[in-house]
Amino acid sequence: MADQNEITEATKNCAGCKKPISRARRYYRNGAYYCNKNCFQKKIAALADKGAEGSE
DSSP: OHHHHHHHHHHHBOTTTOOBOOGGGOEEETTEEESSHHHHHHHHHHHHHHHHHHHO
């Protein structure tokens, strides 16, 4: 039951900037919804930086 609540929450807010997004303006990549391609690219860059710091 908790899994379904997490799924509906993911569709309401952008995974990158946490802004509310409408159904018409969704960008789905890698298991998450983003408001646009720019938010997706920023999130990927942030994860890459975080991973690079962890490996040093």
